[in-house]
Amino acid sequence: MSSLKDLFSPRGIAVVGASKDPTKIGHLILKNVVEYGYGGKIYPVNPAADEVLGLKAYPAVSTISGGVDVVVVSVPSAKVLDVVDDAGKAGAKHLVVIAAGFKEVGNVELENELVRRARKHGMRVLGPNIFGYVYTPVKLNATFGPRDVIPGNVAFITQSGALGIALMGSTILEGIGISALVSVGNKADIDDADLLEFFDEDPNTSVVLIYMEGVNDGRRFVNVASRISMKKPVVVIKSGRTEAGARAAASHTGSLAGNVALYETAFRQSGVLSVKSVEEAFDFVKTLSWNPLPSGERVVVITNGGGAGVQASDTLADDGLYLEKPPQDFVEEVKKIVPPFASLANPVDLTGMASEDWYYKSVKTALENREIDAVLVLYCHTALTSPMGVARAIHRAVGEAGARKPISVAIIGGLEAYEAIRYLTNLKVPAYPTPERAAHAIAAQIRYRRYREYLLKRILPGG
Amino acid sequence: MSSLKDLFSPRGIAVVGASKDPTKIGHLILKNVVEYGYGGKIYPVNPAADEVLGLKAYPAVSTISGGVDVVVVSVPSAKVLDVVDDAGKAGAKHLVVIAAGFKEVGNVELENELVRRARKHGMRVLGPNIFGYVYTPVKLNATFGPRDVIPGNVAFITQSGALGIALMGSTILEGIGISALVSVGNKADIDDADLLEFFDEDPNTSVVLIYMEGVNDGRRFVNVASRISMKKPVVVIKSGRTEAGARAAASHTGSLAGNVALYETAFRQSGVLSVKSVEEAFDFVKTLSWNPLPSGERVVVITNGGGAGVQASDTLADDGLYLEKPPQDFVEEVKKIVPPFASLANPVDLTGMASEDWYYKSVKTALENREIDAVLVLYCHTALTSPMGVARAIHRAVGEAGARKPISVAIIGGLEAYEAIRYLTNLKVPAYPTPERAAHAIAAQIRYRRYREYLLKRILPGG
Numbered sequence: 001m002s003s004l005k006d007l008f009s010p011r012g013i014a015v016v017g018a019s020k021d022p023t024k025i026g027h028l029i030l031k032n033v034v035e036y037g038y039g040g041k042i043y044p045v046n047p048a049a050d051e052v053l054g055l056k057a058y059p060a061v062s063t064i065s066g067g068v069d070v071v072v073v074s075v076p077s078a079k080v081l082d083v084v085d086d087a088g089k090a091g092a093k094h095l096v097v098i099a100a101g102f103k104e105v106g107n108v109e110l111e112n113e114l115v116r117r118a119r120k121h122g123m124r125v126l127g128p129n130i131f132g133y134v135y136t137p138v139k140l141n142a143t144f145g146p147r148d149v150i151p152g153n154v155a156f157i158t159q160s161g162a163l164g165i166a167l168m169g170s171t172i173l174e175g176i177g178i179s180a181l182v183s184v185g186n187k188a189d190i191d192d193a194d195l196l197e198f199f200d201e202d203p204n205t206s207v208v209l210i211y212m213e214g215v216n217d218g219r220r221f222v223n224v225a226s227r228i229s230m231k232k233p234v235v236v237i238k239s240g241r242t243e244a245g246a247r248a249a250a251s252h253t254g255s256l257a258g259n260v261a262l263y264e265t266a267f268r269q270s271g272v273l274s275v276k277s278v279e280e281a282f283d284f285v286k287t288l289s290w291n292p293l294p295s296g297e298r299v300v301v302i303t304n305g306g307g308a309g310v311q312a313s314d315t316l317a318d319d320g321l322y323l324e325k326p327p328q329d330f331v332e333e334v335k336k337i338v339p340p341f342a343s344l345a346n347p348v349d350l351t352g353m354a355s356e357d358w359y360y361k362s363v364k365t366a367l368e369n370r371e372i373d374a375v376l377v378l379y380c381h382t383a384l385t386s387p388m389g390v391a392r393a394i395h396r397a398v399g400e401a402g403a404r405k406p407i408s409v410a411i412i413g414g415l416e417a418y419e420a421i422r423y424l425t426n427l428k429v430p431a432y433p434t435p436e437r438a439a440h441a442i443a444a445q446i447r448y449r450r451y452r453e454y455l456l457k458r459i460l461p462g463g
Numbered sequence: 464m465s466s467l468k469d470l471f472s473p474r475g476i477a478v479v480g481a482s483k484d485p486t487k488i489g490h491l492i493l494k495n496v497v498e499y500g501y502g503g504k505i506y507p508v509n510p511a512a513d514e515v516l517g518l519k520a521y522p523a524v525s526t527i528s529g530g531v532d533v534v535v536v537s538v539p540s541a542k543v544l545d546v547v548d549d550a551g552k553a554g555a556k557h558l559v560v561i562a563a564g565f566k567e568v569g570n571v572e573l574e575n576e577l578v579r580r581a582r583k584h585g586m587r588v589l590g591p592n593i594f595g596y597v598y599t600p601v602k603l604n605a606t607f608g609p610r611d612v613i614p615g616n617v618a619f620i621t622q623s624g625a626l627g628i629a630l631m632g633s634t635i636l637e638g639i640g641i642s643a644l645v646s647v648g649n650k651a652d653i654d655d656a657d658l659l660e661f662f663d664e665d666p667n668t669s670v671v672l673i674y675m676e677g678v679n680d681g682r683r684f685v686n687v688a689s690r691i692s693m694k695k696p697v698v699v700i701k702s703g704r705t706e707a708g709a710r711a712a713a714s715h716t717g718s719l720a721g722n723v724a725l726y727e728t729a730f731r732q733s734g735v736l737s738v739k740s741v742e743e744a745f746d747f748v749k750t751l752s753w754n755p756l757p758s759g760e761r762v763v764v765i766t767n768g769g770g771a772g773v774q775a776s777d778t779l780a781d782d783g784l785y786l787e788k789p790p791q792d793f794v795e796e797v798k799k800i801v802p803p804f805a806s807l808a809n810p811v812d813l814t815g816m817a818s819e820d821w822y823y824k825s826v827k828t829a830l831e832n833r834e835i836d837a838v839l840v841l842y843c844h845t846a847l848t849s850p851m852g853v854a855r856a857i858h859r860a861v862g863e864a865g866a867r868k869p870i871s872v873a874i875i876g877g878l879e880a881y882e883a884i885r886y887l888t889n890l891k892v893p894a895y896p897t898p899e900r901a902a903h904a905i906a907a908q909i910r911y912r913r914y915r916e917y918l919l920k921r922i923l924p925g926g
């Protein structure tokens with residue numbers, strides 16, 4: 001197990017700068033730690049208070065008796081070094097440095113000194129310039145972001161603060177379950193590669209999502225990312241992909257967004273799914289974390305609207321995925337329910353007359369057919385059916401099918417369609433408002449499958 | 464004025480096949496016509512009924528006395544030709560043929576005969592194989608889609624039925640106001656070019672959105688599209704862009720999706736904004752229809768999160784738009800409100816400390832600066848502010864600014880962010896859940912501006 005084990009499952013956590021003032025960051029972090037239900041020891045550190053949020057407060061970390069594995073440091077940058085020494089004396093293992101005012105504003109020396117001193121005490125540093133971290137298996141939310149993140153199997157690493165906090169909120173809205181959420185900020189010490197090593201072995205994590213502006217050690221990232229990608233997909237939003245973006249990144253975190261082509265090559269070599277937008281990343285995370293891995297590339301598209309089918313075919317083709325004729329036994333089954341003029345090539349068009357039952361039957365039959373590896377279901381809200389009825393039919397088919405297979409659903413329409421999408425995503429069935437997004441998200445699973453096969457062949461003798 | 468004037472503003476409209484059975488399409492269409500508030504004469508035609516929905520019913524169109532300009536034909540394909548002759552006798556000008564069962568199922572001869580007979584009577588045909596049409600300036604909703612489409616300035620032409628109806632619902636959810644919505648189906652007679660000619664001169668339409676699988680007369684489309692594009696932007700979702708997609712389109716409508724490169728060239732020549740996805744199209748329509756045209760390309764990005772700014776910069780660069788240093792007087796104004804470490808290059812980073820008031824002031828200042836042509840506002844939901852508060856601040860700035868300029872807003876976060884987006888879009892301020900979508904949508908306006916300048920130069924002597 002990686003050396004980050006104690007960071008994610010500390011016996012005790014101290015919050016330095018745990019103010020009684022509810023607008024202060026130290027207060028907000030302590031509140032999240034308490035209210036999200038962390039089971040270990042919690043120690044507010046505040047020389048000016050006897051208690052904070054009902055917990056006994058300590059004047060310094062070194063005055064706490066009991067194992068403090070993690071010290072969250074929420075004091076101004078000028079006071080951080082004192083806390084480092086104090087935490088070191090107390091035998092802490094990890095410093096989580098919230099404070100800004102380091103490398104990102106040109107204060108390189110202070111940042112180097114922070115790491116040097118922490119190392120001297122045998123401590124590792126997360127941050128500085130971060131909003132904290134979350135690890136849901138132990139109910140630890142040590143951030144000043146939203147409290148009620150949904151427990152799940154996605155680990156999210158973010159180099160950006162404000163965007164990271166906002167996206168933390170998005171995960172809740174989108175129903176994406178989180179194992180860990182780590183703000184890495186300036187990455188003075190702990191970086192993406194360290195975290196990937198931990199998540200590689202973490203049984204609670206199945207997918208990793210990274211918002212990255214740059215990495216310090218590209219070679220190490222490629223090594224570690226290649227390793228984990230053989231087991232778990234890694235999705236990367238590489239910000240500063242363009243020269244203009246890289247310039248913006250430089251003026252923002254002082255981070256070197258670096259040569260665009262170099263990153264692209266590195267991602268390809270390491271089997272990482274690189275995406276351009278936040279939306280794409282979240283869309284991918286849904287199929288990757290809720291669906292099983294596909295056993296092949298044979299996707300069947302089921303639709304009630306030809307146009308939606310064409311749009312999906314275009315998107316799949318853009319993603320290098322070509323639809324083949326569906327297996328004959330599947331076609332025969334569908335023929336029994338649809339009108340004779342229905343086109344049963346791929347996309348399989350149930351026609352605008354499609355009922356909820358037709359969706360149920362065709363989706364279940366597809367999921368159970370051995371020659372079909374993944375199912376893309378498209379539904380256009382028409383006068384004949386209700387989106388919620390179709391969503392329920394699809395969910396029933398998924399639940400009753402004798403096999404678990406990747407599925408992705410588009411429900412196109414107005415408010416009722418929106419509600420049906422929420423219904424399905426709450427049940428962990430990936431659902432989207434447009435055919436293109438549903439198609440692109442299922443294609444991500446095939447893309448990951450290809451990367452993984454390539455990586456496995458590369459390392460296996462005779463592979 | 465084009466010959467389609469009577470289609471969109473008929474004195475009277477007859478619905479043939481106006482059943483009393485509320486599940487029948489003829490009934491649904493009549494109901495929409497009545498309930499959406501059409502002010503002209505409405506005539507149900509049904510030989511088996513005396514009245515339908517409280518309106519006197521007629522046994523045939525030719526028994527109606529009074530001007531019937533439009534006849535909606537909602538009977539099976541085998542009976543359509545009889546209606547054509549009957550309507551022709553009655554002096555109708557337009558047939559709106561809902562029925563399927565023509566070219567799309569190989570019945571080419573029936574379709575040709577339909578048009579031949581209609582022409583003989585001096586009538587034009589919309590369809591067949593369609594769900595009807597809408598023209599909100601006269602409160603006419605003659606579709607079996609959703610009733611309460613929002614009146615506005617966007618004309619939407621769709622070749623797809625089920626997808627078109629579903630997207631009709633999406634316009635309502637997204638707050639997109641519609642001038643016209645036309646299902647063109649098989650385009651046996653009236654096609655995209657005819658409609659573009661009408662919308663070119665239609666004072667109620669400012670933007671045209673087309674879902675297209677193929678056109679019959681490419682040269683004419685380019686001519687007409689080039690003409691209207693000098694005045695109004697045309698956004699096209701070209702379905703069947705790829706070989707696989709084209710194959711799917713062929714099996715769906717029998718439409719020849721045709722050579723992909725040819726379409727791309729045609730779109731470029733005619734100044735059409737070609738998009739790949741339904742989402743992109745709707746995103747574009749918001750900026751294009753709610754914002755004024757930009758007078759130049761100088762975009763300023765205002766953000767409270769560096770990461771969001773970098774993502775927006777990347778997207779703008781992908782769209783060929785490069786951010787320049789903001790004007791000095793603008794920078795001086797912003798300096799008065801932000802902390803000294805804020806980066807005031809472009810993106811202008813208000814920092815995570817940004818308050819609602821900072822947003823108000825900086826957005827207003829930007830909108831009023833003569834050297835700024837468009838403003839992209841990004842907001843990450845953090846602990847300090849509420850999305851609704853920031854949305855209100857932005858709306859106030861837009862309302863109070865001395866100049867109208869294109870604006871696009873991203874509000875990133877959870878449920879509160881979603882609600883703030885709805886709040887802004889209801890007020891016709893384009894707002895999106897991610898920085899990339901907001902950036903891409905404002906870039907569409909610049910792209911249109913370039914196309915338009917190119918078209919104008921091409922036709923103007925000495926231009």
